[in-house]
Amino acid sequence: MTLMDRNIDTLPRIDGERLWSRLMSMAEIGARDDDGVDRQALSAEDRAAMARLIGWGEAIGVTASFDTAGNLFLTLPGASEGAPVLIGSHLDSQPTGGRFDGVYGVLAAFEVLETLHDAGITPPRPITLVAWMNEEGGRFAPGMMGSEVFAGHRSLDDIRAVRDAEGISVGAELDLLAETFPQVPRHEPGFALHAYIEPHIEQADRLERDALVIGAVTGIQGKKTYEITLSGREAHAGTEPMERRADAVQAFARVALAMQAAALEAGPDIRFTIGRVEVEPNAPSVVPATVRFRIDLRHPENAVLDRVGAALEAAAEQEASPCTSAVRRMVDAPANGFSPALRAAILASAAARGLPATELLSAAGHDARHMAPLTAAAMIFIPCRGGLSHHPDEWADPDHVAAGAQVLLDTCLKAASATRENGDLS
The missing domain is CATH 3.30.70.360 (Alpha-Beta Plaits)
Incomplete structure (x- = not known):
C-alpha cells in the first residue's frame, strides 16, 4: 500500500499553530514600525531569514544547499533518489511588504518537511523546499532572478552584473552570501524535477469574496x-x-x-x-x-x-x-498553464478535508511561471484579506494558512507517489 492508497484522514496532519508561530517569527526579521516587513533580496535581513530557516532545518536533520544563483534548498530524503518534488516560494519582500507574500509558501513547505519527519514518514522520492532568490525585484530589477537562472532563462553572469540604487551588484551580494554560509554546500543552478508546487496568498480577493479557502491555480497571465x-x-x-x-x-x-x-x-x-x-x-x-x-x-x-x-x-x-x-x-x-493532474489533486484534497475550493487564474506573477515549462507545476492559493498585498496591512487568516499547508502536504505526497506520463503526472 502506498501513502496515497491510504484514506486521507490517516495521512499526517500539519501543526497550524507551529506554522503560524514560524510566520510571526520570520516577520521579526526586517520588521517595520507599521507591522510590515522590509526584507529585500540579498540584504542582511534576507540572509538572516535564510539563517533562521537553515537552523530550523538542522533541528530536524534536513540537508541544506545553495546554488550559485542564491537559491536555497532544504531536502528531505525519499525512499528513492529520483528527481524531487520541489515546494516553496521566496523569503524576500518589497520595501513596504507584509508578513505573508512569498514567505508563507516557504514556511508551509517547511511545515510539510517537519510533519513528515515527525511522523517518521519517508516519501517515495525526495521532497525539497526552495526559497528562490529575488522574486520581488524591489532591490534588483527585474525580479524572479533565481528561478529564471534555475530554469535557464537568464545567465548567471547576466544577473550578477545587475546593480541596486546604491551601486551594489548582485554578484557582490552572492559572494557575501557564500561567505556567510561557508558550511552550506553550493552547486550549479538547475536539476531535474518530478513536480513543483508553490503555495501563496492570492493577492486578490476572489477567494475571500466567494467564501472559499483553497484556489487551484490554472495558470499565470x-x-x-x-x-x-x-x-x-x-x-x-x-x-x-x-x-x-x-x-x-x-x-x-x-x-x-x-x-x-x-x-x-x-x-x-x-x-x-x-x-x-x-x-x-x-x-x-x-x-x-x-x-x-x-x-x-x-x-x-x-x-x-x-x-x-x-x-x-x-x-x-x-x-x-x-x-x-x-x-x-x-x-x-508569456502566459502559462499549470498541470491538470496537480490541480485535480489540490481540489481533491480540499474536498476531502471539507475546504471550499475553486480553480482560478493568477493575475500576479510568481516563480512557478518558470517551473511550468520544466515539469508538472501547480500553485495553491489561500485568501488574502481585501486582496491587499505588498503592503504592511497584508493579512491571511491562521485557519487558512493551516488549510493551505495541509493541502500542500496531501498534494505533495500524491505527486511523490505518481508517475510521469506525457509531461504530466498520472
Missing part, C-alpha cells in the same frame, strides 16, 4: 516589462522659447496618454501600469532633458499581450518628437 528613456535637451526655464524646447516631461505626457489609450483598446482584461518615473535634471527652473520610466503590462492571452506591447513601443516612437525615445525590453514572460 503573461507579463511584459519595459524601460523607456525619452531624451530631450536641457535649457533655462526662463529664457528658452516654447517652440524651441525639447522637453522630456512634455514628451512623457504625450507618450503616457497614447500608451494608456492603446492599452485600453485591448478590453477589460488588460493591466497597464507606469510604476516608476525618473526625471533629469529634476530642477524647478530647468527644462527636463531626460525622463526614464518603467511599464508593467499584463494579459492572460499571449496574442493580445504581444499586440499591445507592439502598440506601446510604437507610441513611444511616434509621440516623443522633438525628443527621441529608446525602449529596453526587460521582461517578456
Whole structure:
C-alpha cells in the first residue's frame, strides 16, 4: 500500500499553530514600525531569514544547499533518489511588504518537511523546499532572478552584473552570501524535477469574496516589462522659447496618454501600469532633458499581450518628437498553464478535508511561471484579506494558512507517489 492508497484522514496532519508561530517569527526579521516587513533580496535581513530557516532545518536533520544563483534548498530524503518534488516560494519582500507574500509558501513547505519527519514518514522520492532568490525585484530589477537562472532563462553572469540604487551588484551580494554560509554546500543552478508546487496568498480577493479557502491555480497571465528613456535637451526655464524646447516631461505626457489609450483598446482584461518615473535634471527652473520610466503590462492571452506591447513601443516612437525615445525590453514572460493532474489533486484534497475550493487564474506573477515549462507545476492559493498585498496591512487568516499547508502536504505526497506520463503526472 502506498501513502496515497491510504484514506486521507490517516495521512499526517500539519501543526497550524507551529506554522503560524514560524510566520510571526520570520516577520521579526526586517520588521517595520507599521507591522510590515522590509526584507529585500540579498540584504542582511534576507540572509538572516535564510539563517533562521537553515537552523530550523538542522533541528530536524534536513540537508541544506545553495546554488550559485542564491537559491536555497532544504531536502528531505525519499525512499528513492529520483528527481524531487520541489515546494516553496521566496523569503524576500518589497520595501513596504507584509508578513505573508512569498514567505508563507516557504514556511508551509517547511511545515510539510517537519510533519513528515515527525511522523517518521519517508516519501517515495525526495521532497525539497526552495526559497528562490529575488522574486520581488524591489532591490534588483527585474525580479524572479533565481528561478529564471534555475530554469535557464537568464545567465548567471547576466544577473550578477545587475546593480541596486546604491551601486551594489548582485554578484557582490552572492559572494557575501557564500561567505556567510561557508558550511552550506553550493552547486550549479538547475536539476531535474518530478513536480513543483508553490503555495501563496492570492493577492486578490476572489477567494475571500466567494467564501472559499483553497484556489487551484490554472495558470499565470503573461507579463511584459519595459524601460523607456525619452531624451530631450536641457535649457533655462526662463529664457528658452516654447517652440524651441525639447522637453522630456512634455514628451512623457504625450507618450503616457497614447500608451494608456492603446492599452485600453485591448478590453477589460488588460493591466497597464507606469510604476516608476525618473526625471533629469529634476530642477524647478530647468527644462527636463531626460525622463526614464518603467511599464508593467499584463494579459492572460499571449496574442493580445504581444499586440499591445507592439502598440506601446510604437507610441513611444511616434509621440516623443522633438525628443527621441529608446525602449529596453526587460521582461517578456508569456502566459502559462499549470498541470491538470496537480490541480485535480489540490481540489481533491480540499474536498476531502471539507475546504471550499475553486480553480482560478493568477493575475500576479510568481516563480512557478518558470517551473511550468520544466515539469508538472501547480500553485495553491489561500485568501488574502481585501486582496491587499505588498503592503504592511497584508493579512491571511491562521485557519487558512493551516488549510493551505495541509493541502500542500496531501498534494505533495500524491505527486511523490505518481508517475510521469506525457509531461504530466498520472
